[in-house]
Amino acid sequence: MPTRRPLLAALIAPAPLLAQAPAPAILAAGATKHAVEELQQALRAAGQPVPEAAFDTVGALRDRVLAGERPVLVLLSAEAIAAIARRNPIPPGNIAAVGRTGVGLAAPAGHPAPDISTPDALRAALLAAEAVAVADPARGATAGRHFMAVLDRLGIAEAMRPRLRLVPFGVEGVAMAGRGEVPLAVSQATEITDRPGVRLVGLLPDSLQLWTLYQAALLQDGEDGRALLRRLTSEAGKAAFGRIGFRPAG
Template structure:
Protein backbone atom coordinates (compact mmCIF):
# COMPACT_ATOMS: atom_id res chain seq x y z
CA UNK A 1 0.00 0.00 0.00
CA UNK A 2 2.85 2.39 0.79
CA UNK A 3 4.35 1.78 -2.65
CA UNK A 4 1.02 2.62 -4.24
CA UNK A 5 0.67 5.75 -2.12
CA UNK A 6 4.17 6.92 -3.02
CA UNK A 7 3.47 6.32 -6.69
CA UNK A 8 0.30 8.41 -6.56
CA UNK A 9 1.96 11.16 -4.53
CA UNK A 10 4.85 11.38 -6.97
CA UNK A 11 2.39 12.02 -9.77
CA UNK A 12 0.86 14.82 -7.70
CA UNK A 13 4.05 16.83 -7.95
CA UNK A 14 3.36 17.23 -11.67
CA UNK A 15 -0.21 18.49 -11.24
CA UNK A 16 -0.18 22.29 -11.31
CA UNK A 17 -2.96 24.03 -9.38
CA UNK A 18 -4.00 27.18 -11.20
CA UNK A 19 -6.56 29.83 -10.30
CA UNK A 20 -8.78 28.55 -13.12
CA UNK A 21 -8.56 24.98 -11.82
CA UNK A 22 -9.54 26.16 -8.35
CA UNK A 23 -12.59 28.08 -9.60
CA UNK A 24 -14.02 25.34 -11.85
CA UNK A 25 -13.92 21.54 -11.64
CA UNK A 26 -10.77 20.18 -13.25
CA UNK A 27 -12.34 16.75 -13.66
CA UNK A 28 -15.80 15.56 -14.69
CA UNK A 29 -16.35 11.97 -13.53
CA UNK A 30 -19.29 9.58 -13.74
CA UNK A 31 -20.72 8.06 -10.59
CA UNK A 32 -19.50 4.60 -11.57
CA UNK A 33 -15.87 5.65 -11.07
CA UNK A 34 -16.45 7.87 -8.01
CA UNK A 35 -15.03 5.60 -5.31
CA UNK A 36 -11.80 4.91 -7.22
CA UNK A 37 -11.34 8.57 -8.19
CA UNK A 38 -11.84 9.72 -4.61
CA UNK A 39 -9.36 7.13 -3.34
CA UNK A 40 -6.70 8.27 -5.81
CA UNK A 41 -7.21 11.96 -5.21
CA UNK A 42 -7.21 11.52 -1.43
CA UNK A 43 -3.49 10.73 -1.67
CA UNK A 44 -2.67 14.05 -3.34
CA UNK A 45 -1.54 17.02 -1.24
CA UNK A 46 -3.55 19.44 -3.43
CA UNK A 47 -6.14 17.38 -5.29
CA UNK A 48 -7.85 18.88 -8.34
CA UNK A 49 -11.54 19.61 -8.01
CA UNK A 50 -14.06 17.08 -9.33
CA UNK A 51 -17.69 17.18 -10.38
CA UNK A 52 -19.48 13.84 -10.10
CA UNK A 53 -22.75 13.31 -11.93
CA UNK A 54 -24.42 10.95 -14.37
CA UNK A 55 -22.74 10.22 -17.69
CA UNK A 56 -25.52 11.93 -19.60
CA UNK A 57 -25.46 15.08 -17.50
CA UNK A 58 -21.68 15.51 -17.72
CA UNK A 59 -21.58 14.75 -21.44
CA UNK A 60 -24.26 17.34 -22.11
CA UNK A 61 -22.50 19.95 -19.96
CA UNK A 62 -19.33 19.55 -22.02
CA UNK A 63 -21.31 19.71 -25.25
CA UNK A 64 -22.90 22.91 -23.94
CA UNK A 65 -19.54 24.56 -23.23
CA UNK A 66 -18.18 23.30 -19.90
CA UNK A 67 -14.40 22.77 -20.11
CA UNK A 68 -12.87 20.56 -17.42
CA UNK A 69 -9.31 19.37 -18.01
CA UNK A 70 -10.30 15.72 -17.96
CA UNK A 71 -13.42 13.58 -18.30
CA UNK A 72 -13.97 10.05 -17.00
CA UNK A 73 -17.11 8.83 -18.76
CA UNK A 74 -18.54 5.90 -20.66
CA UNK A 75 -16.89 5.08 -23.97
CA UNK A 76 -20.13 6.01 -25.76
CA UNK A 77 -20.02 9.48 -24.21
CA UNK A 78 -16.34 9.89 -25.10
CA UNK A 79 -17.07 8.91 -28.71
CA UNK A 80 -19.78 11.57 -28.80
CA UNK A 81 -17.44 14.24 -27.44
CA UNK A 82 -14.69 13.16 -29.80
CA UNK A 83 -17.03 13.38 -32.78
CA UNK A 84 -17.86 16.93 -31.70
CA UNK A 85 -14.13 17.77 -31.84
CA UNK A 86 -13.89 18.42 -28.10
CA UNK A 87 -11.27 15.84 -27.06
CA UNK A 88 -7.53 16.20 -27.32
CA UNK A 89 -6.49 13.89 -30.17
CA UNK A 90 -4.84 10.72 -28.92
CA UNK A 91 -5.79 11.26 -25.27
CA UNK A 92 -8.56 8.66 -24.91
CA UNK A 93 -7.54 5.75 -22.69
CA UNK A 94 -9.54 2.79 -21.37
CA UNK A 95 -10.38 2.29 -17.71
CA UNK A 96 -12.32 -0.96 -18.03
CA UNK A 97 -15.92 -2.10 -17.89
CA UNK A 98 -18.50 -2.65 -15.20
CA UNK A 99 -22.00 -4.13 -15.16
CA UNK A 100 -25.30 -3.50 -13.41
CA UNK A 101 -25.92 -5.24 -10.10
CA UNK A 102 -28.30 -5.30 -7.14
CA UNK A 103 -27.49 -4.20 -3.60
CA UNK A 104 -29.08 -4.79 -0.22
CA UNK A 105 -28.29 -4.01 3.41
CA UNK A 106 -25.27 -5.86 4.77
CA UNK A 107 -26.46 -8.87 6.77
CA UNK A 108 -29.81 -9.14 4.98
CA UNK A 109 -30.80 -12.37 3.27
CA UNK A 110 -29.60 -12.44 -0.33
CA UNK A 111 -32.26 -13.42 -2.85
CA UNK A 112 -31.37 -15.63 -5.79
CA UNK A 113 -30.90 -13.55 -8.94
CA UNK A 114 -28.82 -16.01 -10.93
CA UNK A 115 -31.41 -16.81 -13.58
CA UNK A 116 -33.91 -14.73 -15.49
CA UNK A 117 -36.85 -16.26 -13.63
CA UNK A 118 -35.20 -15.90 -10.22
CA UNK A 119 -34.27 -12.30 -10.94
CA UNK A 120 -37.81 -11.40 -11.94
CA UNK A 121 -39.21 -13.12 -8.85
CA UNK A 122 -36.74 -11.28 -6.60
CA UNK A 123 -37.79 -7.93 -8.00
CA UNK A 124 -41.47 -8.68 -7.50
CA UNK A 125 -40.90 -10.02 -3.99
CA UNK A 126 -38.93 -6.99 -2.82
CA UNK A 127 -41.16 -4.62 -0.81
CA UNK A 128 -39.19 -1.59 -2.00
CA UNK A 129 -36.64 -0.76 -4.66
CA UNK A 130 -34.41 2.16 -5.66
CA UNK A 131 -32.65 3.12 -8.88
CA UNK A 132 -31.32 6.26 -10.55
CA UNK A 133 -33.75 8.46 -12.43
CA UNK A 134 -33.40 7.66 -16.15
CA UNK A 135 -34.34 11.26 -16.96
CA UNK A 136 -31.05 12.40 -15.44
CA UNK A 137 -28.98 10.37 -17.88
CA UNK A 138 -28.14 7.53 -15.48
CA UNK A 139 -26.84 4.50 -17.37
CA UNK A 140 -27.97 1.83 -14.90
CA UNK A 141 -31.25 3.61 -14.13
CA UNK A 142 -32.25 3.80 -17.77
CA UNK A 143 -31.32 0.15 -18.21
CA UNK A 144 -33.46 -0.92 -15.26
CA UNK A 145 -36.47 0.95 -16.66
CA UNK A 146 -36.06 -0.97 -19.92
CA UNK A 147 -35.79 -4.24 -18.01
CA UNK A 148 -39.03 -3.57 -16.13
CA UNK A 149 -40.78 -3.15 -19.46
CA UNK A 150 -39.07 -6.21 -20.93
CA UNK A 151 -40.11 -8.40 -18.00
CA UNK A 152 -43.67 -7.05 -17.96
CA UNK A 153 -43.38 -5.71 -14.40
CA UNK A 154 -43.12 -1.97 -15.03
CA UNK A 155 -46.36 -1.07 -13.25
CA UNK A 156 -45.59 -3.24 -10.23
CA UNK A 157 -42.06 -1.81 -9.90
CA UNK A 158 -43.13 1.82 -10.33
CA UNK A 159 -45.53 1.45 -7.44
CA UNK A 160 -42.76 0.54 -4.99
CA UNK A 161 -39.67 2.20 -6.45
CA UNK A 162 -37.83 5.32 -5.36
CA UNK A 163 -36.10 7.30 -8.08
CA UNK A 164 -32.86 8.88 -6.86
CA UNK A 165 -30.46 11.33 -8.54
CA UNK A 166 -27.58 8.83 -8.72
CA UNK A 167 -27.30 5.06 -8.44
CA UNK A 168 -25.10 5.39 -5.38
CA UNK A 169 -27.93 7.25 -3.62
CA UNK A 170 -30.08 4.16 -4.03
CA UNK A 171 -27.23 2.02 -2.70
CA UNK A 172 -27.07 4.28 0.35
CA UNK A 173 -30.80 3.79 0.91
CA UNK A 174 -30.26 0.04 0.78
CA UNK A 175 -27.40 0.30 3.29
CA UNK A 176 -29.68 2.22 5.66
CA UNK A 177 -32.46 -0.35 5.28
CA UNK A 178 -34.75 2.23 3.69
CA UNK A 179 -35.24 0.06 0.60
CA UNK A 180 -34.95 -3.69 0.28
CA UNK A 181 -33.02 -3.64 -3.01
CA UNK A 182 -31.26 -1.08 -5.15
CA UNK A 183 -29.81 -1.26 -8.64
CA UNK A 184 -26.64 0.48 -9.74
CA UNK A 185 -23.33 -0.14 -11.43
CA UNK A 186 -21.43 -2.86 -9.58
CA UNK A 187 -18.59 -0.39 -9.02
CA UNK A 188 -20.95 1.71 -6.88
CA UNK A 189 -21.76 -1.29 -4.67
CA UNK A 190 -18.59 -3.34 -4.20
CA UNK A 191 -16.64 -2.31 -1.12
CA UNK A 192 -19.18 0.22 0.10
CA UNK A 193 -19.74 0.04 3.89
CA UNK A 194 -23.06 -1.35 5.06
CA UNK A 195 -23.95 -2.85 1.68
CA UNK A 196 -23.99 -6.38 0.33
CA UNK A 197 -23.75 -7.24 -3.35
CA UNK A 198 -26.78 -9.40 -4.12
CA UNK A 199 -25.42 -10.27 -7.54
CA UNK A 200 -24.91 -9.12 -11.09
CA UNK A 201 -27.87 -9.04 -13.46
CA UNK A 202 -28.39 -12.30 -15.36
CA UNK A 203 -26.43 -12.50 -18.60
CA UNK A 204 -29.56 -12.13 -20.71
CA UNK A 205 -30.27 -8.76 -19.06
CA UNK A 206 -26.79 -7.49 -18.31
CA UNK A 207 -25.45 -4.21 -19.63
CA UNK A 208 -21.67 -3.96 -19.62
CA UNK A 209 -20.49 -0.37 -19.89
CA UNK A 210 -16.95 0.51 -20.88
CA UNK A 211 -15.45 3.59 -19.27
CA UNK A 212 -12.48 5.67 -20.28
CA UNK A 213 -10.62 8.86 -19.56
CA UNK A 214 -9.70 11.66 -21.96
CA UNK A 215 -8.45 15.22 -21.94
CA UNK A 216 -10.38 18.10 -23.42
CA UNK A 217 -8.86 19.85 -26.41
CA UNK A 218 -6.65 22.76 -25.30
CA UNK A 219 -6.76 21.56 -21.66
CA UNK A 220 -3.91 22.94 -19.56
CA UNK A 221 -1.32 20.30 -18.60
CA UNK A 222 -3.52 17.21 -19.12
CA UNK A 223 -0.70 14.64 -19.26
CA UNK A 224 -0.09 14.32 -15.49
CA UNK A 225 -3.79 13.70 -14.83
CA UNK A 226 -3.97 11.17 -17.64
CA UNK A 227 -0.93 9.43 -16.17
CA UNK A 228 -2.57 9.40 -12.74
CA UNK A 229 -5.76 7.72 -13.94
CA UNK A 230 -3.95 5.12 -16.03
CA UNK A 231 -1.20 4.34 -13.51
CA UNK A 232 -0.79 0.97 -11.73
CA UNK A 233 -2.33 2.59 -8.65
CA UNK A 234 -5.36 3.59 -10.70
CA UNK A 235 -5.72 0.11 -12.18
CA UNK A 236 -5.68 -1.32 -8.66
CA UNK A 237 -8.26 1.22 -7.48
CA UNK A 238 -10.63 0.49 -10.35
CA UNK A 239 -10.18 -3.28 -9.99
CA UNK A 240 -10.97 -3.02 -6.28
CA UNK A 241 -14.47 -1.73 -7.05
CA UNK A 242 -15.25 -4.32 -9.70
CA UNK A 243 -13.94 -2.96 -12.97
CA UNK A 244 -12.57 -5.56 -15.35
CA UNK A 245 -10.41 -4.99 -18.46
CA UNK A 246 -12.39 -3.97 -21.55
Protein backbone atom coordinates in the same frame (compact mmCIF):
# COMPACT_ATOMS: atom_id res chain seq x y z
CA MET B 1 -30.93 69.30 6.45
CA PRO B 2 -28.27 66.58 6.16
CA THR B 3 -27.71 65.32 2.67
CA ARG B 4 -28.77 61.80 1.82
CA ARG B 5 -26.69 61.45 -1.28
CA PRO B 6 -24.01 59.15 0.22
CA LEU B 7 -26.74 56.78 1.44
CA LEU B 8 -28.54 56.92 -1.89
CA ALA B 9 -25.31 56.29 -3.77
CA ALA B 10 -24.58 53.30 -1.58
CA LEU B 11 -28.01 51.86 -2.27
CA ILE B 12 -27.78 52.17 -6.03
CA ALA B 13 -24.10 51.36 -6.41
CA PRO B 14 -23.48 47.99 -8.12
CA ALA B 15 -22.77 45.22 -5.65
CA PRO B 16 -19.30 43.65 -5.85
CA LEU B 17 -19.22 40.51 -7.90
CA LEU B 18 -19.24 37.35 -5.82
CA ALA B 19 -16.16 35.20 -6.21
CA GLN B 20 -16.99 32.12 -8.20
CA ALA B 21 -15.70 28.74 -7.16
CA PRO B 22 -13.19 27.31 -9.62
CA ALA B 23 -14.62 24.82 -12.08
CA PRO B 24 -13.80 21.20 -11.22
CA ALA B 25 -10.82 19.75 -13.06
CA ILE B 26 -12.57 16.38 -13.39
CA LEU B 27 -16.14 15.53 -14.31
CA ALA B 28 -16.63 11.87 -13.40
CA ALA B 29 -19.54 9.45 -13.67
CA GLY B 30 -20.75 7.82 -10.47
CA ALA B 31 -19.38 4.45 -11.55
CA THR B 32 -15.83 5.86 -11.20
CA LYS B 33 -16.43 7.94 -8.04
CA HIS B 34 -14.76 5.80 -5.41
CA ALA B 35 -11.64 5.16 -7.51
CA VAL B 36 -11.25 8.89 -8.17
CA GLU B 37 -11.65 9.62 -4.47
CA GLU B 38 -8.98 7.03 -3.64
CA LEU B 39 -6.54 8.69 -6.04
CA GLN B 40 -7.37 12.11 -4.58
CA GLN B 41 -6.60 10.79 -1.11
CA ALA B 42 -3.27 9.40 -2.31
CA LEU B 43 -2.31 12.81 -3.73
CA ARG B 44 -3.39 14.55 -0.54
CA ALA B 45 -1.34 12.14 1.59
CA ALA B 46 1.71 12.79 -0.61
CA GLY B 47 1.30 16.55 -0.19
CA GLN B 48 0.60 17.04 -3.89
CA PRO B 49 -2.08 19.23 -5.48
CA VAL B 50 -5.47 17.50 -5.49
CA PRO B 51 -7.70 18.16 -8.53
CA GLU B 52 -11.31 18.99 -7.73
CA ALA B 53 -13.85 16.51 -9.06
CA ALA B 54 -17.61 16.66 -9.60
CA PHE B 55 -19.69 13.49 -9.87
CA ASP B 56 -23.05 12.91 -11.55
CA THR B 57 -24.77 10.67 -14.05
CA VAL B 58 -23.14 10.07 -17.42
CA GLY B 59 -25.91 11.90 -19.24
CA ALA B 60 -25.85 14.96 -16.97
CA LEU B 61 -22.08 15.35 -17.28
CA ARG B 62 -22.10 14.73 -21.03
CA ASP B 63 -24.68 17.48 -21.43
CA ARG B 64 -22.63 19.90 -19.32
CA VAL B 65 -19.68 19.43 -21.66
CA LEU B 66 -21.84 19.68 -24.77
CA ALA B 67 -23.24 22.93 -23.37
CA GLY B 68 -19.73 24.39 -23.22
CA GLU B 69 -18.18 23.41 -19.89
CA ARG B 70 -14.53 22.49 -20.28
CA PRO B 71 -13.01 20.49 -17.42
CA VAL B 72 -9.46 19.27 -17.76
CA LEU B 73 -10.63 15.67 -17.96
CA VAL B 74 -13.81 13.63 -18.06
CA LEU B 75 -14.41 10.05 -16.90
CA LEU B 76 -17.50 8.85 -18.73
CA SER B 77 -18.84 5.97 -20.77
CA ALA B 78 -17.23 5.45 -24.16
CA GLU B 79 -20.61 6.28 -25.73
CA ALA B 80 -20.74 9.68 -23.98
CA ILE B 81 -17.15 10.51 -24.88
CA ALA B 82 -17.87 9.63 -28.50
CA ALA B 83 -20.81 12.08 -28.42
CA ILE B 84 -18.52 14.81 -27.06
CA ALA B 85 -15.87 14.02 -29.67
CA ARG B 86 -18.40 14.35 -32.48
CA ARG B 87 -18.95 17.95 -31.41
CA ASN B 88 -15.36 18.74 -30.42
CA PRO B 89 -12.80 16.25 -31.82
CA ILE B 90 -10.52 14.68 -29.21
CA PRO B 91 -7.10 13.38 -30.34
CA PRO B 92 -6.95 9.57 -29.94
CA GLY B 93 -3.94 9.92 -27.66
CA ASN B 94 -6.07 11.91 -25.23
CA ILE B 95 -8.50 9.04 -24.60
CA ALA B 96 -7.73 5.97 -22.46
CA ALA B 97 -9.93 3.13 -21.22
CA VAL B 98 -10.18 2.60 -17.45
CA GLY B 99 -12.32 -0.56 -17.55
CA ARG B 100 -15.84 -1.87 -17.86
CA THR B 101 -18.58 -2.62 -15.39
CA GLY B 102 -22.03 -4.18 -15.35
CA VAL B 103 -25.30 -3.39 -13.61
CA GLY B 104 -25.86 -5.00 -10.22
CA LEU B 105 -28.12 -5.00 -7.19
CA ALA B 106 -27.23 -3.82 -3.69
CA ALA B 107 -28.84 -4.94 -0.44
CA PRO B 108 -28.29 -3.84 3.17
CA ALA B 109 -25.31 -5.61 4.71
CA GLY B 110 -26.31 -8.52 6.89
CA HIS B 111 -29.63 -9.04 5.14
CA PRO B 112 -30.31 -12.21 3.15
CA ALA B 113 -29.43 -11.76 -0.51
CA PRO B 114 -32.02 -12.98 -3.01
CA ASP B 115 -31.10 -15.17 -5.95
CA ILE B 116 -30.88 -13.09 -9.14
CA SER B 117 -28.81 -15.51 -11.21
CA THR B 118 -31.50 -16.10 -13.86
CA PRO B 119 -34.20 -13.90 -15.38
CA ASP B 120 -36.91 -15.84 -13.54
CA ALA B 121 -35.07 -15.54 -10.23
CA LEU B 122 -34.51 -11.82 -10.79
CA ARG B 123 -38.20 -11.32 -11.59
CA ALA B 124 -39.20 -13.10 -8.38
CA ALA B 125 -36.69 -11.12 -6.30
CA LEU B 126 -37.89 -7.79 -7.63
CA LEU B 127 -41.57 -8.62 -7.17
CA ALA B 128 -40.83 -9.68 -3.58
CA ALA B 129 -39.15 -6.37 -2.75
CA GLU B 130 -41.23 -3.64 -1.09
CA ALA B 131 -39.11 -0.96 -2.76
CA VAL B 132 -36.18 -0.67 -5.17
CA ALA B 133 -34.00 2.43 -5.44
CA VAL B 134 -32.72 3.33 -8.89
CA ALA B 135 -31.19 6.38 -10.54
CA ASP B 136 -33.68 8.39 -12.57
CA PRO B 137 -33.20 7.47 -16.24
CA ALA B 138 -34.45 10.93 -17.21
CA ARG B 139 -31.17 12.33 -15.81
CA GLY B 140 -29.09 10.13 -18.11
CA ALA B 141 -28.22 7.42 -15.59
CA THR B 142 -26.77 4.47 -17.51
CA ALA B 143 -27.84 1.80 -15.00
CA GLY B 144 -31.21 3.42 -14.38
CA ARG B 145 -32.03 3.62 -18.06
CA HIS B 146 -31.02 0.00 -18.61
CA PHE B 147 -32.94 -1.25 -15.57
CA MET B 148 -36.17 0.23 -16.91
CA ALA B 149 -35.62 -1.71 -20.13
CA VAL B 150 -34.99 -4.86 -18.08
CA LEU B 151 -38.31 -4.43 -16.28
CA ASP B 152 -40.03 -4.24 -19.65
CA ARG B 153 -38.27 -7.39 -20.85
CA LEU B 154 -39.29 -9.20 -17.66
CA GLY B 155 -42.89 -8.08 -18.14
CA ILE B 156 -43.12 -6.42 -14.72
CA ALA B 157 -42.71 -2.72 -15.52
CA GLU B 158 -46.26 -1.79 -14.43
CA ALA B 159 -46.12 -3.94 -11.31
CA MET B 160 -42.82 -2.37 -10.24
CA ARG B 161 -43.67 1.25 -11.01
CA PRO B 162 -45.17 2.10 -7.58
CA ARG B 163 -42.25 0.41 -5.81
CA LEU B 164 -39.47 2.30 -7.55
CA ARG B 165 -37.69 5.00 -5.57
CA LEU B 166 -36.11 7.28 -8.16
CA VAL B 167 -33.00 9.14 -7.02
CA PRO B 168 -30.90 11.67 -8.93
CA PHE B 169 -27.72 9.60 -8.71
CA GLY B 170 -26.99 5.87 -8.43
CA VAL B 171 -24.78 6.18 -5.36
CA GLU B 172 -27.69 7.81 -3.53
CA GLY B 173 -29.78 4.70 -4.08
CA VAL B 174 -26.94 2.53 -2.81
CA ALA B 175 -26.69 4.76 0.26
CA MET B 176 -30.42 4.27 0.87
CA ALA B 177 -29.86 0.51 0.91
CA GLY B 178 -26.94 1.03 3.30
CA ARG B 179 -29.24 2.92 5.69
CA GLY B 180 -31.87 0.18 5.45
CA GLU B 181 -34.39 2.46 3.72
CA VAL B 182 -34.86 0.08 0.78
CA PRO B 183 -34.21 -3.67 0.54
CA LEU B 184 -32.69 -3.38 -2.94
CA ALA B 185 -30.94 -0.74 -5.02
CA VAL B 186 -29.84 -0.86 -8.65
CA SER B 187 -26.61 0.70 -9.84
CA GLN B 188 -23.36 0.02 -11.62
CA ALA B 189 -21.56 -2.71 -9.69
CA THR B 190 -18.59 -0.40 -9.13
CA GLU B 191 -20.85 1.91 -7.10
CA ILE B 192 -21.74 -0.99 -4.78
CA THR B 193 -18.54 -2.97 -4.30
CA ASP B 194 -16.94 -2.46 -0.86
CA ARG B 195 -19.37 0.30 0.13
CA PRO B 196 -20.13 0.62 3.86
CA GLY B 197 -23.44 -0.88 4.93
CA VAL B 198 -24.23 -2.67 1.68
CA ARG B 199 -23.48 -5.92 -0.05
CA LEU B 200 -23.36 -6.65 -3.76
CA VAL B 201 -26.19 -9.13 -4.32
CA GLY B 202 -24.84 -9.88 -7.78
CA LEU B 203 -24.81 -8.74 -11.37
CA LEU B 204 -27.85 -8.98 -13.59
CA PRO B 205 -28.09 -12.28 -15.49
CA ASP B 206 -25.96 -12.41 -18.63
CA SER B 207 -28.96 -12.25 -20.96
CA LEU B 208 -30.12 -9.02 -19.27
CA GLN B 209 -26.74 -7.44 -18.58
CA LEU B 210 -25.31 -4.23 -19.95
CA TRP B 211 -21.53 -3.95 -19.92
CA THR B 212 -20.34 -0.35 -20.12
CA LEU B 213 -16.84 0.68 -21.08
CA TYR B 214 -15.58 3.78 -19.24
CA GLN B 215 -12.86 6.03 -20.56
CA ALA B 216 -10.84 9.01 -19.41
CA ALA B 217 -10.64 11.81 -21.97
CA LEU B 218 -8.40 14.84 -21.77
CA LEU B 219 -10.28 17.95 -22.91
CA GLN B 220 -7.60 20.52 -22.06
CA ASP B 221 -4.07 20.01 -23.31
CA GLY B 222 -1.27 20.80 -20.93
CA GLU B 223 1.21 19.04 -18.70
CA ASP B 224 -1.08 19.07 -15.66
CA GLY B 225 -3.80 17.32 -17.64
CA ARG B 226 -1.43 14.80 -19.14
CA ALA B 227 -0.03 14.04 -15.67
CA LEU B 228 -3.59 13.46 -14.46
CA LEU B 229 -4.34 11.12 -17.37
CA ARG B 230 -1.10 9.21 -16.72
CA ARG B 231 -1.99 8.83 -13.04
CA LEU B 232 -5.47 7.52 -13.79
CA THR B 233 -4.06 4.92 -16.21
CA SER B 234 -0.97 4.03 -14.14
CA GLU B 235 -0.64 0.76 -12.23
CA ALA B 236 -1.89 2.57 -9.11
CA GLY B 237 -4.84 3.92 -11.08
CA LYS B 238 -5.67 0.51 -12.53
CA ALA B 239 -5.51 -0.99 -9.04
CA ALA B 240 -7.89 1.68 -7.69
CA PHE B 241 -10.41 0.98 -10.44
CA GLY B 242 -9.95 -2.77 -9.96
CA ARG B 243 -10.66 -2.53 -6.22
CA ILE B 244 -14.15 -1.19 -6.87
CA GLY B 245 -14.92 -3.90 -9.40
CA PHE B 246 -13.88 -2.55 -12.79
CA ARG B 247 -12.87 -5.29 -15.18
CA PRO B 248 -10.27 -4.96 -17.96
CA ALA B 249 -11.55 -3.13 -21.00
CA GLY B 250 -10.73 -5.94 -23.41
